[in-house]
Amino acid sequence: xxxxxxxxxxxxxxxxxxxxxxxxxxxxxxxxxxxxxxxxxxxxxxxxxxxxxxxxxxxxxxxxxxxxxxxxxxxxxxxxxxxxxxxxxxxxxxxxxxxxxxxxxxxxxxxxxxxxxxxxxxxxxxxxxxxxxxxxxxxxxxxxxxxxxxxxxxxxxxxxxxxxxxxxxxxxxxxxxxxxxxxxxxxxxxxxxxxxxxxxxxxxxxxxxxxxxxxxxxxxxxxxxxxxxxxxxxxxxxxxxxxxxxxxxxxxxxxxxx
Amino acid sequence: xxxxxxxxxxxxxxxxxxxxxxxxxxxxxxxxxxxxxxxxxxxxxxxxxxxxxxxxxxxxxxxxxxxxxxxxxxxxxxxxxxxxxxxxxxxxxxxxxxxxxxxxxxxxxxxxxxxxxxxxxxxxxxxxxxxxxxxxxxxxxxxxxxxxxxxxxxxxxxxxxxxxxxxxxxxxxxxxxxxxxxxxxxxxxxxxxxxxxxxxxxxxxxxxxxxxxxxxxxxxxxxxxxxxxxxxxxxxxxxxxxxxxxxxxxxxxxxxxxxxx
Numbered sequence: 001x002x003x004x005x006x007x008x009x010x011x012x013x014x015x016x017x018x019x020x021x022x023x024x025x026x027x028x029x030x031x032x033x034x035x036x037x038x039x040x041x042x043x044x045x046x047x048x049x050x051x052x053x054x055x056x057x058x059x060x061x062x063x064x065x066x067x068x069x070x071x072x073x074x075x076x077x078x079x080x081x082x083x084x085x086x087x088x089x090x091x092x093x094x095x096x097x098x099x100x101x102x103x104x105x106x107x108x109x110x111x112x113x114x115x116x117x118x119x120x121x122x123x124x125x126x127x128x129x130x131x132x133x134x135x136x137x138x139x140x141x142x143x144x145x146x147x148x149x150x151x152x153x154x155x156x157x158x159x160x161x162x163x164x165x166x167x168x169x170x171x172x173x174x175x176x177x178x179x180x181x182x183x184x185x186x187x188x189x190x191x192x193x194x195x196x197x198x199x200x201x202x203x204x205x206x207x208x209x210x211x212x213x214x215x216x217x218x219x220x221x222x223x224x225x226x227x228x229x230x231x232x233x234x235x236x237x238x239x240x241x242x243x244x245x246x247x248x249x250x251x252x253x254x255x256x257x258x
Numbered sequence: 259x260x261x262x263x264x265x266x267x268x269x270x271x272x273x274x275x276x277x278x279x280x281x282x283x284x285x286x287x288x289x290x291x292x293x294x295x296x297x298x299x300x301x302x303x304x305x306x307x308x309x310x311x312x313x314x315x316x317x318x319x320x321x322x323x324x325x326x327x328x329x330x331x332x333x334x335x336x337x338x339x340x341x342x343x344x345x346x347x348x349x350x351x352x353x354x355x356x357x358x359x360x361x362x363x364x365x366x367x368x369x370x371x372x373x374x375x376x377x378x379x380x381x382x383x384x385x386x387x388x389x390x391x392x393x394x395x396x397x398x399x400x401x402x403x404x405x406x407x408x409x410x411x412x413x414x415x416x417x418x419x420x421x422x423x424x425x426x427x428x429x430x431x432x433x434x435x436x437x438x439x440x441x442x443x444x445x446x447x448x449x450x451x452x453x454x455x456x457x458x459x460x461x462x463x464x465x466x467x468x469x470x471x472x473x474x475x476x477x478x479x480x481x482x483x484x485x486x487x488x489x490x491x492x493x494x495x496x497x498x499x500x501x502x503x504x505x506x507x508x509x510x511x512x513x514x515x516x517x518x519x
Contacts, residue, residue, distance in 0.1 A: 035438050043445025046460035048304050176287035184295060192303025199319075202302025 008110075011103045015111025019119060022085075033078040034123045038130055041070035045134070048192060056196050059223040064137040067127065068218035069191045071147055074123030075154035076182030082116040083162015083178040090170045105253035109246075113159040120155025124148070136222060143221015146231060150218040153238040158182045160245035167252030189215045210237035264364045271368025276375050278342055279335075285342060288334040288437075289376060290383060297327040297384070300450060301391075312454050316481050317394045324388045325477035326449030328405070329469065331380040332413040333440045337433065339373040340420025344430040362515060366425070366507050370417045377413025381406040393480065401479025404489075408476045411496045418503025425510035449473045468495035 041063075049062040059065040089095040098108055124147075132138070139147060162178040169177075188205045189212040190198065198206055206212050217234020220226050279285045297320075305319040316322045346352045355365050385395070385402050395401045423433050444450070446463045453464035464470050475492020478484055 032438075036441075039438050039441050039445070043441055043460075046457045047445055047451045048307070049457035050310060050455045051304060051307055053310060054306055173283055176283055176291070180287065180291065180295070183292075187295075187299045187303070192300070193306065197306045198302055199305035200302050202299060 008103070008107045011101075011107050012111040012114060015108070016115040016118065019082075019085075019112075019115035023119070023122075033074060033081060033119075034126050036077055037070045037074040037123055038127060040073060041066060041127060041130065042134075044192075051193055051197075054193075054197060056194065058194050061135060061137060061223075063131060063135055064222040065219070066191075067131045067136050067222055068147060068150070068215055069186060069189075070127050070131075071124050071151050071218065072154045072186050072215065073183075074127055075120035075151045076158045076186055077179065078120045078123060079113075079116045079155045079158020079160075080162045080175075080178040080182050082112055082119075082159040083164075083166045084172055084175045086112060086163050087166040087170065087172045087174060090166060091172060099256065105256075106250060109160075109163060109249055109253055112163055113156045113249075116159030116162075117152045117155040120151050120158075121148070124151045139221030140226065142226040146221055146226060147218050150214060150234065150238070153242065154182075154186075154214070157238070157242055157245060160242065160249045164245060164249040164252050167249065167256055185209070185211050186215070191215065210241060213237040214241075264361050264367075267360045267364040268368045268371050271365065272371030272375060275339065275342060275369050275372025279338060279372070279376060285338040289331055289338055289380060293327045293331040293334065293380075294383075294387065296330070297323060297387070304451070307451060307455070310455055312452065314452060314481060318392060320388060320391060320393045321480050322452075322477065323450055324384055324393055324480060325405070325473045326444070328381055328384045328409045328476055329412060329449055329473050330440070330444055331384065332377045332409055333416050333443065334437075335373055335376040335380060335413055336416035336418075336420040337436055337440060338420075339369055339376075339417050340424040340433040340436070341430050343369050343421055344424035344428060344433045347424065347428040348430060356515075362511060363508070366421055366511060369421055370414050373417035373420075374410050374414045377417075378406055378410040380413075381409035388480075395480050396482055397479035397484050401484060404479050404484060405476050408472065408492055408496070411500070412472055412476075415496050415500035415503055418500065418507045422503060422506035422510045425507060425514050428514070443467070443469055447473060468499055471495040472499075 045063050045066055051057060052060055052062050052065070057065075086095065089098075099105075128136075128147075158178075161181050165174045165178050165181075168174075188202060188209050190206055192198075195203065195206055195212070213233040214237050215234075217231050220230045279289070300323055301320045307313060308316060308319050308322070314322070343352075352365070356362070385405065389395075395405075397404070420433060420436070423436060424430075427433070446460050447453075447467040447469040448456075448464050449469065453461055453470060455461075456464055471488075471491040472495045475488050475495075478488040478492075
């Protein structure tokens with residue numbers, strides 16, 4: 001391993017440690033990312049649970065049908081929070097100090113998104129415990145691995161989106177946009193019901209929204225078996241969205257002067 | 259202090275509260291943008307719910323859920339109003355008001371007047387959005403007027419709770435922490451789905467939740483002719499929530515003044 005690579009990895013590890021320290025020192029910071037998707041999971045299953053009685057609904061348990069959405073929401077909130085934290089660091093001048101370090105901008109970005117990706121496992125763990133306690137079907141090892149991969153991918157995606165916006169607006173007042181972006185991406189899919197049961201504009205949007213493929217990949221283990229045919233479209237959509245948002249975030253990084 | 263002077267203070271502080279909300283995306287977005295997005299998504303996502311046996315007779319799911327979106331918006335407006343009041347306390351603006359020769363209660367009423375205006379704005383916004391996207395208000399213009407009045411009064415009633423928490427704690431972060439509670443209250447009411455079609459225990463809670471009565475009062479003119487029963491339950495619930503919240507605000511204000519602002 002060359003010295004440059006080692007330094008890059010050390011820098012990423014330092015940024016991940018800093019994010020972890022924040023969690024240890026301000027444990028309350030993780031609460032919104034955990035609480036909001038848990039409340040939505042409990043609330044939406046209570047409110048819309050009888051939708052499973054509709055002909056064509058492909059699951060008899062609304063909890064099992066909805067859990068991947070809540071997992072993705074948790075990752076989305078957590079990832080977006082990384083963007084808000086970056087905006088705070090920009091406002092307070094701490095980010096300027098990072099920019100004058102010899103680390104490449106891509107390494108700084110990697111440190112931020114990797115920490116978000118790991119952090120997104122916290123709401124996922126809580127949601128899975130709550131979900132299994134309330135009767136969510138066991139997805140099998142394959143289904144669980146798939147769900148974890150999607151959660152970490154969504155955490156990364158949301159962090160890239162949040163960082164791109166933080167670098168553009170350089171203010172925490174962009175926080176609602178960071179959260180709303182993920183909210184819209186995840187909920188304009190087959191979040192509430194299978195595609196055949198969606199109505200109006202949402203049916204059309206969900207059909208073409210790449211996040212629908214990601215939702216279906218994460219959902220497959222909870223409502224049936226895991227198959228490669230249901231897995232690869234989700235992974236491909238996730239990779240494509242990550243590539244696009246990474247390009248935007250890197251562009252923002254490169255344009256940021258110190 | 260004369261009544262006219264108090265009204266001038268309430269007018270000025272109410273106007274300030276409205277401008278403050280409109281200028282700050284973090285206060286405005288939860289009131290209008292978020293409930294509108296949720297309305298659009300839930301209408302498309304759970305719209306087939308109208309085919310379930312036991313669902314009330316409606317022209318479409320949008321007709322049913324419109325009232326829920328309005329009450330969600332007013333609850334969030336109340337929360338935003340509380341946050342803004344707490345920020346005023348943190349930044350020392352409230353101290354300056356306390357030093358001015360104005361009624362203490364006019365300070366809180368000014369904030370609630372601003373929340374009422376935002377409530378009325380939200381009601382009009384959702385009626386317009388609903389009509390554009392195909393909702394039908396069975397009671398016509400008088401029905402729409404009743405909806406606006408109910409939503410405006412609800413905003414004042416809910417706003418008192420946000421104001422009470424802000425006055426009691428003086429911390430915006432604590433009021434911000436009430437945000438998830440808004441959704442707990444909504445999910446345990448008939449705001450988004452009929453109570454008889456919800457899962458237990460939420461179904462039972464929704465049948466006795468005052469928010470359900472308020473939502474059903476707002477919904478009644480949309481999906482049927484206005485009934486005295488729904489009207490009375492809605493007014494009674496708004497009065498109950500309002501009495502509690504205004505009482506709590508007055509108590510919190512007295513406590514704050516006793517402790518020196």
